[in-house]
Amino acid sequence: MMTINGTQRLRVGMVGAGGIANAHLPAWLQLGAQVGVYSLHGAPDLVERHGRGHVAGRVVDSLDELLEAVDVVDVCTPTFAHPEIVLAAAAAGKHVLCEKPLALDADTAEAMVTACSDAGVQLYPGHVVRYFAEYAALQRAVATGAIGTPAVLRFERCGARPRAAWFADPERSGGIIMDQMIHDLDFARWLAGEVDSVHAQLTDSAPGTTAGVVSAHVVARHRGGALSSVTGTWARPGTRFRYGFHVAGTDGMLSYDSARDPSLHTDTGAADDGGERLLPDVSLVESPFLTEIREVAAAFAGGPAPRVSAADGVAAVRLAAAANASLAAGRPVRVAELEVAA
Amino acid sequence: MTPLRIGVMSLAHLHAMGYIALLSARPDVEVAVSDPDAGDRPAGESGGRSLADRLGVTYHDSYQQLLDWGPDGVVVCSENSRHRALTELAAAAGAHVLCEKPMATTVADGEAMVAACASADVHLMVAYPVRFSRPFRALRAKLPALGRVLAVAGTNNGQVPGGRAWFADAGLAGGGAVMDHTVHLADLLDHLFAGAEAESVHAVTNRMIRGDDVQVETGGLLSLRYPDGVIATIDCSWSVPEHYPTWGGLTLRLTGEHGIADMDAFGQAVHGFRASTRGPLRVDFGEGGDGAMLEEFLSAIRDGRRPQPDGESGLRSLRVVARAYESARTGAPA
Numbered sequence: 001m002m003t004i005n006g007t008q009r010l011r012v013g014m015v016g017a018g019g020i021a022n023a024h025l026p027a028w029l030q031l032g033a034q035v036g037v038y039s040l041h042g043a044p045d046l047v048e049r050h051g052r053g054h055v056a057g058r059v060v061d062s063l064d065e066l067l068e069a070v071d072v073v074d075v076c077t078p079t080f081a082h083p084e085i086v087l088a089a090a091a092a093g094k095h096v097l098c099e100k101p102l103a104l105d106a107d108t109a110e111a112m113v114t115a116c117s118d119a120g121v122q123l124y125p126g127h128v129v130r131y132f133a134e135y136a137a138l139q140r141a142v143a144t145g146a147i148g149t150p151a152v153l154r155f156e157r158c159g160a161r162p163r164a165a166w167f168a169d170p171e172r173s174g175g176i177i178m179d180q181m182i183h184d185l186d187f188a189r190w191l192a193g194e195v196d197s198v199h200a201q202l203t204d205s206a207p208g209t210t211a212g213v214v215s216a217h218v219v220a221r222h223r224g225g226a227l228s229s230v231t232g233t234w235a236r237p238g239t240r241f242r243y244g245f246h247v248a249g250t251d252g253m254l255s256y257d258s259a260r261d262p263s264l265h266t267d268t269g270a271a272d273d274g275g276e277r278l279l280p281d282v283s284l285v286e287s288p289f290l291t292e293i294r295e296v297a298a299a300f301a302g303g304p305a306p307r308v309s310a311a312d313g314v315a316a317v318r319l320a321a322a323a324n325a326s327l328a329a330g331r332p333v334r335v336a337e338l339e340v341a342a
Numbered sequence: 343m344t345p346l347r348i349g350v351m352s353l354a355h356l357h358a359m360g361y362i363a364l365l366s367a368r369p370d371v372e373v374a375v376s377d378p379d380a381g382d383r384p385a386g387e388s389g390g391r392s393l394a395d396r397l398g399v400t401y402h403d404s405y406q407q408l409l410d411w412g413p414d415g416v417v418v419c420s421e422n423s424r425h426r427a428l429t430e431l432a433a434a435a436g437a438h439v440l441c442e443k444p445m446a447t448t449v450a451d452g453e454a455m456v457a458a459c460a461s462a463d464v465h466l467m468v469a470y471p472v473r474f475s476r477p478f479r480a481l482r483a484k485l486p487a488l489g490r491v492l493a494v495a496g497t498n499n500g501q502v503p504g505g506r507a508w509f510a511d512a513g514l515a516g517g518g519a520v521m522d523h524t525v526h527l528a529d530l531l532d533h534l535f536a537g538a539e540a541e542s543v544h545a546v547t548n549r550m551i552r553g554d555d556v557q558v559e560t561g562g563l564l565s566l567r568y569p570d571g572v573i574a575t576i577d578c579s580w581s582v583p584e585h586y587p588t589w590g591g592l593t594l595r596l597t598g599e600h601g602i603a604d605m606d607a608f609g610q611a612v613h614g615f616r617a618s619t620r621g622p623l624r625v626d627f628g629e630g631g632d633g634a635m636l637e638e639f640l641s642a643i644r645d646g647r648r649p650q651p652d653g654e655s656g657l658r659s660l661r662v663v664a665r666a667y668e669s670a671r672t673g674a675p676a
Binding site: 147149151152154156158197199201202203204205212213215216217219221225226227228229231233235236239246248249250251252253259330331332 | 490492493495497499542544546547548550551552553560561562563565567571572573574575577579581582583595597598599600601602604673674675
C-alpha cells in the first residue's frame with residue numbers, strides 16, 4: 001500500500017465529470033491536490049470550468065492510465081458505475097472516496113468494502129450531509145445531550161429534478177430514495193441509531209421520464225424506539241434547493257429550514273433564473289464538500305478516521321434498499337430481513 | 343333579529359373558554375353553560391359555576407336545565423368519550439350540535455351521533471377551526487397555481503396537554519397524540535380532496551417524550567395514501583418541549599406538479615426576548631379559525647343549511663385515526 005507524504009502534493013484521480021465532480025474538484029484544488037480526470041463525458045469541460053484561465057487538472061484517456069498516475073481515487077460517476085471503479089481502484093492499491101450511494105444494493109456495497117479492506121486501502125462514502133454545518137451542529141448538540149434522547153425526527157430535502165437520464169432509471173440510480181434521500185436516511189441513523197423497519201411511499205407525476213415531479217416519504221422506526229420521517233422531492237426545473245430538519249427529543253427540540261435561514265435574502269425584482277439547482281447554495285458556510293474532502297484526505301494521509309465510514313455507507317444503502325423494497329411491497333419492511341451477516 | 347341561544351355543554355375542554363368569549367362578544371347570540379361533571383375533575387382543575395361566573399356567562403346546574411332553556415344550538419366541549427351522550431341529549435331536545443374534535447373516540451359512537459342528529463333533523467358540525475383560518479383559506483386560493491397535488495406533509499405538534507388531565511387518559515380521550523392531533527390534518531386533507539378517503543393508513547407510535555408522565559402515545563407518524571397516488575405523511579406528536587413559548591402549531595406542505603406551497607397555521611407571531619423571565623417572548627397575532635367556524639355554525643342555523651364540516655366529514659377524519667391505531671397495533675397498513 002502506498003503512503004501519502006504530507007509534504008508532497010496529493011495526486012487525485014477523479015472518475016466522472018458530472019454534477020458532483022463540480023463540487024469535489026474545487027475542494028481538491030483548494031487543498032492543493034494535483035488532479036487527473038477520467039470520464040466518458042465532459043472531462044475537458046470540467047477542468048476548463050474550474051481552471052480560472054488554465055486547466056484545473058489533466059484529462060486522461062483511460063481508467064488504467066489514471067490509476068497508474070494517482071495516489072487516491074474520487075469516484076464521481078453515476079451510481080451504477082461505482083462498484084466497478086471502486087474495485088479497480090482497490091486492485092490498484094488506491095484509497096477511495098466514492099460518491100453516495102456506494103452501490104445500488106447492500107451486497108454489492110459490502111463486496112466493495114471487503115475488496116478495499118483486503119487490498120489494504122481506505123474507502124469512504126460521500127455522505128456530505130454529515131459535513132453540512134447545520135447538520136453537524138445538530139449532531140454535536142444531540143451528542144452532548146442538548147435535547148435528551150431523539151424521539152421523533154423529521155428530515156426534508158427538495159431540489160430540481162436531475163435531468164440526466166440515468167437518474168430517472170431506478171435500475172441505474174435507485175430512484176429518489178437511493179439517490180437523494182439516502183443522505184437523510186444516513187443522518188437519521190447517525191442521530192437515532194439503527195433502524196428496525198421502514199415504510200415508504202412514492203408519487204411521480206410522470207413516471208419513467210425526467211419531466212415529472214417526484215416525491216417520496218419514508219417513515220423509519222429505530223431500534224431504540226425513535227421514529228423518523230424522511231421526505232424527498234425532485235421538483236420542477238428552477239425550484240430552489242431546500243432542506244431542513246426538526247428533531248424532537250425527550251428534553252427539547254432543534255430545527256432548521258434552509259428557506260428560513262436569515263443570513264442573506266436578496267430581491268432583485270427579476271424572475272428566477274430557472275437553473276437546474278441540483279446542489280444547494282453553500283456560499284454562506286465553508287463548502288461542506290471541502291470539509292468532507294479535507295477530512296477524507298487527512299485520513300488518506302494517515303490521520304483520524306472521517307465521521308462517516310464505509311460501513312455507514314453500506315448501512316445507508318441497506319436502509320434505502322429496504323425503503324425501495326417497502327415501496328414495491330406496499331407495506332413496512334424490516335431492515336434486518338435484507339441484512340447480510342455482519 | 344332574535345338572538346340565537348347557544349348552550350355550551352361541559353367546560354372539560356379548554357377550547358370552551360375561547361368559544362364562550364367569541365360567542366359572548368356577539369350581539370346576535372345569547373350564551374349559557376352547564377358543566378355538571380366539574381366536581382369529578384382532579385383537584386385544581388377549573389369548572390362549574392365558579393368558572394362560568396368568571397367568564398361572565400349564565401350557568402345551569404344540569405344539562406337538562408340548559409336544554410330546557412331552549413337553545414337553538416349547543417357546543418359540546420366535554421371529554422372526547424362523552425361527546426356521544428351529550429350530542430344525543432341535545433339532538434333529542436332539538437338543538438343543533440357543534441361538537442369539539444375528535445367527534446368521538448370510536449367510529450361506532452361517531453356513527454351513532456350522525457344517526458341521532460339525522461333522525462332529530464338537527465345539524466351536526468365538528469369543530470375543525472383550521473380549515474377556517476386565513477392561512478388555510480389563502481393556501482386554498484393558491485391551489486390552482488400548484489397543479490395537481492401529489493404529496494402532502496403535515497405536522498400538528500404540541501406540548502403534552504396540561505391543565506386538563508383527561509387529555510392523557512386513554513379512556514376519556516380515546517388515545518394520545520394520534521387521537522388529539524391527527525384529525526386536524528385529516529380534516530384539511532378531507533377538505534382539499536373533497537371528501538376522498540385514504541386508501542391506506544400506516545402509523546408508528548412511541549412514548550419516549552414525557553413517557554414517565556403519561557400512559558398514552560406521545561409520538562406518532564402516519565403515512566397515508568389517497569386516490570390517484572397522492573401520498574401524505576402526518577407528524578401528530580406531542581413533541582413540543584414543556585415551557586416552550588407556545589403550545590405548538592400546525593403546518594402543511596403541498597407538493598404539486600407545478601409548485602410547492604408551505605402553510606403555517608400558527609406562524610403569525612412577533613418574536614422577542616424578555617429579560618426578567620430570561621426567556622423568548624412570543625406574541626401571536628393570528629386570528630385563528632374559531633370565529634369563522636362559529637359563524638358557519640350560527641349562519642347555518644339561521645339559513646337552514648347544513649354546516650361544514652358536518653358529521654360525515656368528522657367521521658371520515660375519525661376513521662383515519664381508528665385506522666392509524668389499528669395499523670400501530672398490527673404493524674401493517676390499515
